[in-house]
Structures are given as structure tokens and as C-alpha cells.
Amino acid sequence: MADTFSLQRVLETFRSSLSENKEVYIKYYIAGWQELVSFMNSLGNVFSFISKDVVSKIQILENFLSGENGSYYVTIQSMVKYELDNDLVDLTKRGSHPESGCRTLLRLHRALLWLELFLERLRTSTEDGKTSVMCSDAYNESLAQHHPWLIRKAVGVAFCALPGRDTFFDVMNAGDHTQVVALLGESLPLIAEVYQITEDLYVKNHLLELP
Numbered sequence: 561m562a563d564t565f566s567l568q569r570v571l572e573t574f575r576s577s578l579s580e581n582k583e584v585y586i587k588y589y590i591a592g593w594q595e596l597v598s599f600m601n602s603l604g605n606v607f608s609f610i611s612k613d614v615v616s617k618i619q620i621l622e623n624f625l626s627g628e629n630g631s632y633y634v635t636i637q638s639m640v641k642y643e644l645d646n647d648l649v650d651l652t653k654r655g656s657h658p659e660s661g662c663r664t665l666l667r668l669h670r671a672l673l674w675l676e677l678f679l680e681r682l683r684t685s686t687e688d689g690k691t692s693v694m695c696s697d698a699y700n701e702s703l704a705q706h707h708p709w710l711i712r713k714a715v716g717v718a719f720c721a722l723p724g725r726d727t728f729f730d731v732m733n734a735g736d737h738t739q740v741v742a743l744l745g746e747s748l749p750l751i752a753e754v755y756q757i758t759e760d761l762y763v764k765n766h767l768l769e770l771p
């Protein structure tokens with residue numbers, strides 16, 4: 561993996577994560593997150609408490625994928641079926657399976673909604689738009705409701721350290737601003753589709769509130 565972030569690569573990994581019959585490959589789903597983490601790291605140390613959490617969740621899923629039952633973890637769909645069929649998920653309170661694939665992926669899934677909302681704001685923003693406001697509005701509409709007060713406060717502080725819109729567009733490495741906006745327009749439907757497929761699967765299996 562190259563060390564400079566590119567929005568194009570995020571787009572490609574999320575595109576690869578969708579199978580022909582609309583299942584979601586965990587391998588590419590977490591690769592997409594890995595790209596986003598490297599982007600966040602390039603923005604500074606204030607974000608390291610966030611990236612550490614994402615990295616540990618990526619790691620949990622990677623361990624399942626490369627473990628002896630890895631073949632059940634190829635897609636989100638196969639993981640859900642396997643873990644539920646084998647009672648490997650703590651459904652109502654934390655017990656003997658505190659780090660199931662289902663609950664770990666749910667955390668990333670909720671964050672994917674934040675990403676979608678944030679990128680949509682960024683895409684449609686005007687030159688005087690403030691990334692910190694876009695970020696926190698998107699956060700309040702999504703992830704914030706799942707986070708306790710202390711985390712919300714820490715996240716609020718991190719948002720204040722975000723670079724402005726111009727710098728943000730530049731570090732995405734996707735050409736000039738018009739090109740970034742175009743690429744965002746291309747990426748967003750894909751991210752939204754991956755989100756929706758996962759959401760429907762989790763709704764169907766009553767997994768949206770996993771502890």
C-alpha cells in the first residue's frame with residue numbers, strides 16, 4: 561500500500577468490496593478503512609485516538625479473516641450468518657463474545673454513515689465552507705448518538721484541529737478542486753450503496769443495537 565492517501569484508491573477499494581450479487585467483501589471494506597486511517601494520520605496527532613480505535617477494529621476483523629474460520633468471514637453476509645448460527649454474538653449485553661465480527665463491523669458501519677454525510681457536505685460546500693462545521697454536523701447526525709459525553713467532547717476538540725477546505729482538498733490527492741468534487745460525486749453513491757446493503761442486513765437480523 562502506498563503511503564500517500566488518494567481519494568481515488570478509497571473509491572476503488574469500496575468499489576471492489578461489492579460482489580456481483582451485492583454482497584460486501586470484508587477484505588476490501590477494511591482496506592477502505594485502512595486508507596481513510598492513513599489519510600487521518602496525515603492530518604496530525606490530534607486524531608490518533610480515533611485512528612487507534614479504527615485500527616484495532618480493522619485488526620479484529622483481519623484476525624477473523626485470516627483465522628481458521630476465515631472462509632466464513634469473506635463477506636459481511638457470510639459473517640453474520642456464521643456468527644449468528646453458532647451463537648458467537650453477544651446480542652443484548654456484553655458476555656462471552658465481546659469482540660464478535662458483527663459488533664465490530666457495526667462500529668465501522670455507523671462511522672461509514674458519518675463519512676457519507678461528511679463527504680456529501682464537502683462535495684456541495686462553497687469556498688467559505690468550514691470543514692470543522694461539516695464534520696461536526698455530520699457527526700451529530702450519525703455517530704454522536706452512539707457515543708458517550710466524554711468521547712463527544714474529545715471528538716469536538718479534534719474537529720477544531722481540522723485543516724481548512726482548501727488544504728483538505730489538496731491532501732486528497734485527486735487533482736484540482738473541480739476534479740475532487742467530481743470524484744466525490746462518483747464515490748458517494750458507492751459508499752452509500754455499501755452502507756445501505758449492510759444496514760438492510762443488520763436490520764433484517766436485528767443487529768443494529770449490538771453492545
Ligand SMILES: CCCCCCCCCCCCC/C=C/[C@@H](O)[C@H](COP(=O)(O)O)NC(=O)CCCCCCCCCCCCCCC
Nearest residue numbers: 596597599600609610613614667668671674695703711715
Ligand atoms: C478527517 C476527520 C476525522 C474525523 C473523524 C470523525 C469521526 C469521529 C469518530 C470518533 C471516534 C472516537 C474514538 C472512540 C470510539 C469508540 O468508543 C467507538 C465505540 O467503540 P467500542 O464500542 O468498541 O467502544 N468507536 C467507534 O464509534 C468507531 C469510530 C470510527 C471512526 C472512524 C473515523 C474515520 C475517519 C476517516 C477520515 C476520513 C476523512 C475523509 C477523507 C476522504
